[in-house]
Amino acid sequence: MDKITVSKPKKFKRNLIVLTILFLIVGSAWFAGFNVIEVMINLNKGSRLLGRMFFPPDLSYLPNIVDPMIETIRMAIVGTFIGATLALPVAVLVANNFIKSKLLHGPLRIILNIFRTIPALVLASLFVAVFGTGPFSGVVALSIFTFGLVSKLTYETIEAIDYGQVEALMSLGANKMNILRYAIMPQILPQYMSYTLYGFEVNIRAAAVLGYVGAGGIGQTFEFNLAWRNFDRVGTIIIFSFFIVLIIDLISSSIRKRLV
Amino acid sequence: MIEFKNVSKTYDNGVKALKNINLAINEGEFVAIIGLSGAGKSTLLRLINKLIESTNGEVIFDGNSVTTATGRDLINIRRQIGMIFQGFNIVKRMSVLSNVLSGRVAYNPTWKTILGLFPEEDKQIAYRALKRVDILEKVHNRASDLSGGQQQRVAIARALAQEPKIMLADEPVASLDPITTVQVMDYLKKINVEDGITTIANLHHVDLALKYATRVVGIKEGKLVYDVQMADISKEKFYTDLELVYGRPIHRDEVLGDE
Structure with missing residues (x-):
């Protein structure tokens, strides 16, 4: 049988990409002052600290952090609720297949993108400056962040719906409100609820650190104990937060799986 | 009942979907619109309830202009016009x-x-x-x-x-199997005959047109090229006429058969 020879695949482009990525990684590490020897030296310090935190943690402190934890969860719930509720009508306004006006969409989308891009922690420190310390500032920050996140995901979902169902409703004489109620909402509602739950998961994690800038919740307790070098208590807070976040994540993501 | 007066439609991308259509459809008719894909059948149907707006000319439904209707008037027209789709769209x-x-x-x-x-x-x-x-x-x-x-x-x-007073059917059976096709067409025919609802259906299968329609309208490249009352024409003549719509003769073995 004849041997078949084919031309060799061109690898130059692939190699160039690999080299560029490698260069970027090494270059960034160098610029950031990251070096392995430093890590090795500090590993010792770090492990001592970890030892004081977790071997053993001060579990007797647990009752004292239940209330701040509940406050954290409450902040996440209220923030998610307000943000997601505001997000739905705005998502409808911004979707380009429901209202066809570039004049409306352009500015609104820029605002949404800004909200979504600013980390909740930055928003929180801003609102602490405006409203003072406490959970209220945290809730406002989480609301705005959730609003940006959920509205963006939702309007993209609205734009991807099956337009045939909208056309059918138009054909039988439905007005805009009826089209929204009977053709758009049934198609997007499960996704919207899923995004809201996802926002809640993100918010629980964000809410846990918001206290760091004085915006209430367990982060405030964390910061206080760290400042007093109560490392065994800090360990308890970390373990407790970890389990709460894990449980909420598991519940929420299992609901989300069933929704869509 | 429905009247097209010099209706043309050019899409934004420059495609001339319909060219100067004049057509009057009477109460109680079962009209099949046939033609190749892209000939303008769907556009023609959607002009009747203004899902698509015409570029020129006027569409009249029951004495009212669909072309100029907006808002509440358009809704009043649309609610009298039922429409079903290839993709069902429920x-x-x-x-x-x-x-x-x-x-x-x-x-x-x-x-x-x-x-x-x-x-x-x-x-x-x-x-x-x-x-x-x-x-x-x-x-x-x-x-x-x-x-x-x-x-x-x-x-x-x-x-x-x-x-509704009329029923529009845009390729109603194109995504159905042959048995379900007959069922759905039978329902459309029953409603047409028993309730006197004027029915206009875009059909791909000429034998369905032959079996169900009282009138067949052919469209080719946006122009109305064929219009015949089925009572006036023999089956053989109908099959030979299809060349006018499809651009080449249709052989008997190319249609689904008569069952």
């Missing part, structure tokens, strides 16, 4: 009943329909419509649980719930 995440009731939205105040409040009278209309297409037992099922043929029957029931 709302899959709602119950069969909600789908059929949505055919009544234009007859009720918006605040009520938003809350899903329909008068008992409308529910009776919905049940009767479902019974008409023999699918009443699925009334509380989710629409997505139904088969393709059943979904199309729900779509017919939704259109019937409008108590």
